Amino acid sequence: MDPKPVNHAAWINSLGMSFAEVPVGTGSILVAREETQERHLALFRRSRNQPFSHAARPATQVSWTEAVAFCDWLTQRERAAGGLSFRQRYRLPSDHEWSCAAGIGHLESATRRPEEKSNRLPGHYPWGRAWPPPQDAGNLCGEESAGDFPDNFIAGYQDAWSGGEVHAxxxxxxxxxxxxxxxxxxxxxxxxxxxxxxxxxxxxGSWKSARRETLLTSHRTHDPENYRSDSVGFRCVLAEE
Incomplete structure (x- = not known):
């Protein structure tokens, strides 16, 4: 059975991050509607004497370690201000929670390891079942990027961005x-x-992604905890401990 849409009424936190409810098993969590942006990280990075930006675009060059530290910092900040209870915390989504947010959690086992589940659902993409992707599928490596990636673009698909641009x-x-x-x-x-x-x-996937296998909703890749890239960012969830 396909997942049913839920109320899109969003909860907005002190940094302006908007969250929506996503069912997970018999409960639910709040998932950030957008990828974490440079402006959301500004106060956190300033507190650590790091360069920061107030740009309203998805943050890149963020390691797993930094993303976890940001979630911990934001949890403590909002608990201290009375915005969260001591049972609530921000964190990265689990692999299974990410699948639920993307609409395939009901098709996968919550207990199997990510490596075992990668690419096991052919024909399921974040935008549906179509290939090439439909026009609003997202910032992918389409024909607009053929000049930058002549051997790695999606024929029959174009979006509005190329050259590493990312947009909320x-x-x-x-x-x-x-x-x-x-x-x-x-x-x-x-x-x-x-x-x-x-x-x-x-x-x-990312703005560099063009292969069908890479863009499957069930696809997993991996990198070390301190890895940074211009195609890597993160999304927060808010859940009870």
């Missing part, structure tokens, strides 16, 4: 009111890809 809400919303679960930037998850490595799971 580059895709249309999914049934839960979430944007950019396909393309734009890869998104860190909590989980290890393999238990014996510090490789953390990344989901969703």
């Amino acid at each position: 809400r580059a895709s249309g919303p999914n049934p839960y009111g979430l944007y950019d679960l396909g393309g734009n930037v890869w998104e860190w998850c909590q989980d290890r890809y393999r238990e014996d490595k510090d490789w953390r799971v990344l989901r969703g």
Whole structure:
């Protein structure tokens, strides 16, 4: 059974990050409707004497370690201000929670390892079942990027961005009111890809992604916890401990 859309009424936190409810198992969590932006990280980075920007675009060059530290900082900040209870916290989504947000959680086992589930659902993309993607699918590596990536672009698809540009809400919303679960930037998850490595799971593809396999909703890739890239960012969730 396909997941049912839920109320798109958003909860907005002290940094202006908007969250929507996503069912997970018998409960639910709040998932950021957009990827974390440079402006959301500004106060956090300033507190650590790091360069920062107030740009309203998805943050890139963010390691898993930094993303986790930001979630912890924001949790403590909002608890101290009375905006969160001591049972609530911001964190990265689990691999299974990310699948639920992207609409395939009901098709996967919540207990299997990410590596075991990667690419197991052919024909399921964040935007639906079509290939090439429909026009509002997101910031992918389409024909507009053929000059930059002549051997790696999606024939029959074009979007408005090339050359590494990333934009908030580059895709249309999914049934839960979430944007950019396909393309734009890869998104860190909590989980290890393999238990014996510090490789953390990344989901969703990026502006560099063109291969069908890479853009499957079930695709997982991985990188070390301190890895940074112009195609990697993250999305927060808010849940009870």
